[in-house]
Amino acid sequence: SQQGEEDPQALSIQEGENATMNCSYKTSINNLQWYRQNSGRGLVHLILIRSNEREKHSGRLRVTLDTSKKSSSLLITASRAADTASYFCATDAQGNNRLAFGKGNQVVVIP
Amino acid sequence: GAGVSQTPSNKVTEKGKYVELRCDPISGHTALYWYRQSLGQGPEFLIYFQGTGAADDSGLPNDRFFAVRPEGSVSTLKIQRTERGDSAVYLCASSSGQGPDTQYFGPGTRLTVL
Numbered sequence: 001s002q003q004g005e006e007d008p009q010a011l012s013i014q015e016g017e018n019a020t021m022n023c024s025y026k027t028s029i030n031n032l033q034w035y036r037q038n039s040g041r042g043l044v045h046l047i048l049i050r051s052n053e054r055e056k057h058s059g060r061l062r063v064t065l066d067t068s069k070k071s072s073s074l075l076i077t078a079s080r081a082a083d084t085a086s087y088f089c090a091t092d093a094q095g096n097n098r099l100a101f102g103k104g105n106q107v108v109v110i111p
Numbered sequence: 112g113a114g115v116s117q118t119p120s121n122k123v124t125e126k127g128k129y130v131e132l133r134c135d136p137i138s139g140h141t142a143l144y145w146y147r148q149s150l151g152q153g154p155e156f157l158i159y160f161q162g163t164g165a166a167d168d169s170g171l172p173n174d175r176f177f178a179v180r181p182e183g184s185v186s187t188l189k190i191q192r193t194e195r196g197d198s199a200v201y202l203c204a205s206s207s208g209q210g211p212d213t214q215y216f217g218p219g220t221r222l223t224v225l
Contacts, residue, residue, distance in 0.1 A: 033213065041200065042115075042218040043154070088153050092212075097142065098167060099214060101153030 010106040019076040021105040023089035024069075030092045032065055033099065034074050037086045046074075046087075081111045113137070115217035117203050123223045124193055132188040132220045136205030143186050144204040144214060145178055154202055160186060161208060193224045 013019055025032070031050045035043040049056045049065045049072070056063045062075040076083055086106050090099040116135040124130050136143050142161055146154035156170040160180045168178070175193075180186040190197055200221050204214040 035216075043202065043204075043216040045213050045215060048213050090153075097159050097206075097212065098144070098156040098170065099146075099154075100156070101146075103151070103153050 010108070012108045012110065013079055015079060015081055015109055015111050017079055019079050019083070019107050019109070020073060021087055021107070022071060022073045023102055024071045025089075025091045025100075026070065027093055029067075032063075032072050033090045033092070034061075034063060034072075035088045035090060035101075037088065037104070038084075043088065076107075079107075079109045081109050083107060084109045115203055115205050115215055117201075117217040117220050119220060120218065121221045121223075123225065125225050126193060126195060128193050128224075130190050130193055130222065132190075132201050132222070134186045134188070134203030134205075134217060136184065136186070136203070137215055138184075139207070140205035140215075141183070141208035142206045142212065142214075143180060144206075145186070145188050146202040146204065148200045148202055148219070150199075157188070190222075193222075195224050198222055198224045 011019055029051055031048055033048045034046040036046055037043045047058045047061055047063050049063050060077045065072045086104040088101050088104045090101045092099055115137055118133045144159050145157040147157055148154040158165055158171055158178050159167040163180055163183045175191045178188045200219040202216055202219045204216045206212040206214045
């Protein structure tokens with residue numbers, strides 16, 4: 001069964017704006033990862049945040065993790081048309097290497 | 112360096128036929144994973160290999176699905192007596208098998224069962 005569960009919304013924003021999406025999960029995790037997928041094919045790994053971390057940055061990406069609320073957020077700053085994609089969070093339950101993915105968030109950045 | 116590769120990229124078959132999907136992981140990665148993604152959904156875990164052995168095959172939906180990794184590198188996912196409901200994108204991923212592990216995905220094989 002899937003743990004990660006993004007807010008099931010499609011975002012449509014103007015280039016240059018920030019995009020925020022959220023993910024919630026149900027059980028204890030070892031880490032949480034965010035992936036991007038273009039055109040329904042291969043997933044590109046964006047960022048991994050461990051259960052003992054609260055915030056992590058990578059370029060224009062900012063990820064937060066709140067283990068007390070079992071939730072995470074992904075912020076993309078200064079969005080670009082090339083950021084148009086589906087974004088998935090995936091959790092790795094402790095002692096387990098199988099990733100549980102949410103349904104994904106479709107983000108459209110309008111040039 | 113080369114990433115995870117999967118062949119074929121597309122496979123169309125008829126109901127009841129047998130198919131094999133191949134995955135070449137990143138060189139040196141000991142862990143290999145298969146996922147299945149239906150339209151509009153996130154990937155769902157199928158099976159995980161550590162080396163040659165299946166460490167966790169609890170995601171395989173039924174006994175028509177089988178996967179092997181005989182030499183600890185390339186893996187083949189085999190589906191017998193395919194059904195229309197098997198149509199999906201089959202994704203393979205590999206990781207180093209150490210620590211908090213980033214999984215690197217291949218481009219997937221789109222399987223269509225007519």
